[in-house]
Amino acid sequence: MVLLFPEDFIAPNRVRLVGRRLAHAREVHRATLGDSLRVGRLNGKMGRGVVTRLDGEALELDLLLDQEPPPKLSLTLILALPRPKVLNRALAAATSLGVHRIVLINAWKVEKSYWKSPRLSDENLLQQRVLGLEQAKDTILPELSLARLFRTFVEDDLPRLMKDSLPLLAHPGGPELCPRGISGPVTLAIGPEGGWVDAELKSFQGLGFRPVDLGPRILRVETALAALVGRIC
Amino acid sequence: MVLLFPEDFIAPNRVRLVGRRLAHAREVHRATLGDSLRVGRLNGKMGRGVVTRLDGEALELDLLLDQEPPPKLSLTLILALPRPKVLNRALAAATSLGVHRIVLINAWKVEKSYWKSPRLSDENLLQQRVLGLEQAKDTILPELSLARLFRTFVEDDLPRLMKDSLPLLAHPGGPELCPRGISGPVTLAIGPEGGWVDAELKSFQGLGFRPVDLGPRILRVETALAALVGRIC
Known part of the structure; x- marks a missing residue:
């Protein structure tokens, strides 16, 4: 699916695309005039776009947007900032799975250098979520925020964010297997490689988080x- | 965890390691003499290895192997051969999750060139599973086979492989959500990007496979x- 942004629109039902999406349409889809591509408007409806122009400069589509995007999961993900190499994949995966809010949080075992990665630019954080949306055929961008101070976030923001949800803390070696098929909202916290330290575990538990795991195996984030x-x- | 192979043993409870594992111990673990590392013997027990030598040439460990590896899942994975870039990650992920047998199968939408990738060398197919085992702290190598001919495999081999298991076919847009928490053996078939074609779907269904999905979202393999x-x- 091709995701369409406000600045792509040159008329109410027409877009002009350049750059990555133009190249993708030519080289991967091998689109030609008259072809109908799956499209979706960022935070809006999905449908089809008929190719009315395609050359080295631009791809133009006439749109019919008549489908609702799939529902989001009622899941907030609190994710210890992964190493830069893993960050992109984790963001795209969480987005494609339908997570509706993502918080990247500091933790004792998050290396300080990770917070200086160019991958934390607004542009890249948006781009990875866009790739996840296009993969999943969804248009609703998950909210994303950065919590560079663990304690401040956990004490000041998390109580409000997690309100009325089931709070679960992924903790390998935890006392309980992760429950299945929760029908209501969930807040899920996933630690860094190496896990949460005791003080972090206690902070989460103080707010009602249950430590759960998937069995004895240690998995990549x-x-x-x-x-x-x-x-x- | 460091996985130990038969050729590493220089005495019943002593190994000498060179290459990747030597470099990893020096550069990532920053091990020193007397340190105790988590180790496991391929297809055998797990435990600790005390560093008795560490220099530019070799790492030697004195072993105490007294723990059983975690149980495998009763899950056979039939996976349409992914594009080479994805193959390594998929193999390591399936191994770390505890899948006990993996079959890489051809399908209509698998590009022929994928079967010529150097990543299908025995060496790489072993290496990716070893990385998955080390990640998960497991020692039991999942069986792996290649089914270059879809029909031959499905007609001649699959009926025996899937015997007494619940056969599920991942098929986005399928009529049924994937069931949860199956207690017995499962055979799970996952198609290529673009999905199974009708003839493939019918072949699987003829053997009793139920098409299931995870909802309307299309996920990476x-x-x-x-x-x-x-x-x-």
Whole structure:
């Protein structure tokens, strides 16, 4: 699916695309005049776009947007900032799975250098979520925020964010297997490689988080994330 | 965890490691003499290895192997051969999740060139599973086979492989949500990007496979794999 942004619109039902999406339409879809592509308007409806122009400069589409995007999961993800290499995949995966809000949080075992990665630019954080939306055929951008101070976030913001949800803390070696098929809202916290330290565990538990795991295996963050979401939702 | 192979043993309870594992111990673990590392013997027990030598040439460990590896999932994965870039991640993920047997199968929408990828070398197929085992702290290598001919495999081999298991076919847009928490053995077939074609769907259904999905979202193969395993097992 091709995701359309406000600045792409040159008329109420027409867009002009350049750059990545133009190249993708030519090289991957091998689109030609008259072809109908799946499209969706950022935070709006989905449908089809008929190619009315395609050359080295631009792709133009006439749109019919008549479908609602799929519902989001009632899942807030609190994710210890992964190493830069993993961050992009984790963000795209969480977005494609339908997580509706993502908070990237500091933790004791998050290396300080990760917070200086160029991958934390607004542009990249948007781009990875857009790729996740296009993959999943969804248009609703998940909210994303950065919590560079663990304690401030957990004490000042988390109580409000997690209100009326089931709070679960992924903690390998935890006392309880992760529950399945939760029908209501869930707040899921996933730690760094190496896990949460005791003080962090206690902070979460003080707010009512239950430490849960998926059994004795230690999984990479993006694998654990998908397995937990598949199990919980 | 450091996985130990038969050729590493220089005495019943002593190994000498070179290459990747030596470099990893020096550069990532920053091990020193007397340190105790988590180790496991391929297809055997797990435990600790005390560093008795560490220099530019070799790492030697004195072993105490007294723990059983975690149980495997009773899950056979039939996976349409992913594009080479994705293959490594999918293999390591499936292994870390505890899948006990993996079959890489051809399908209409698998590009022929994928079967010529150097990543299908025995060496790489072993290496990716080893990385998955080390990640998950497991020692039991999942069986892996290649089914280059779809029909031959489905008609001649699959009936025996799937015997006494619940056969599920991941099929986005399928009529049924994937069931949760199956207690017995499962055979799970996951198609290529673009999905199974009708003839393939019919072949699987003829053997009793139920087409299931995870909802309206289209996921990347490694995300779908983890979400399905998290849900099923």
